[in-house]
Amino acid sequence: MARHKTYECSAGCPVSATLDLIGGKWKGLILYHLLDGTLRFGELRKHIPDVTQRMLTQHLRELEASGLVHRQVYAEVPPRVEYSLTAQGQTLREVILTLKHWGEAYLGQKNRKRTLTAVAR
Amino acid sequence: MARHKTYECSAGCPVSATLDLIGGKWKGLILYHLLDGTLRFGELRKHIPDVTQRMLTQHLRELEASGLVHRQVYAEVPPRVEYSLTAQGQTLREVILTLKHWGEAYLGQKNRKRTLTAVAR
């Protein structure tokens, strides 16, 4: 049936557009953790142990520029900066969860294949 | 409620795992076009005008190594190579379509905002 047949998408293809926004090395993870609610910069770092602060800052800025993440700065000492999803970012919830569910199935199948010869079922 | 709360995913996070597989610069597009069925190398190039042959080859090889795409070589003159989704790759259909639908909504909203001041409704 192919309802989406022969869709020419040289520029502005929806699939690529979405992946450009969330496909960065850490963006998916950032967005995923922000689904739960507002997080401080340091909290995000704890949730994503392997990210450097430079990369986290940079990707958060890009997500902010895309209108997906809101950055709230409090003029306090010590400083506090909180990140949360914008209304636009909230619409990504089902997208992120779809990625998560597929990834779980994929990883599960990988593991099963690897242990298949070792486990006597 | 946050059913997915405090999910620590330093290594092997499902969200990142999925994005690692489909998040390459052209992979989403390749997979999207293969949803319609088998395509030859040259046909894929026509569908994705901006990709260089080098990049297309490279990404197809990675998708093949991931077990998402099947590569069928025919020993003919002139040569013919056909690409299609594996059973594993077929399971990505709803993922890709979710990305597409969100992207359409996102791009649509972008356009509406930009033309809002220029168009008299």
Added chain:
DNA sequence: CCGAATCCGTTCCGATACTG
């Protein structure tokens, strides 16, 4: 605590030329 700035190696990616 949050982040900017610099340095520097690695990877990406386009252009081009060549092959079975």
Added chain:
DNA sequence: CAGTATCGGAACGGATTCGG
């Protein structure tokens, strides 16, 4: 037709240092 080989610039990304 469907690649492979090589090159060079651009972008990515980590470590470290400094600042409000």
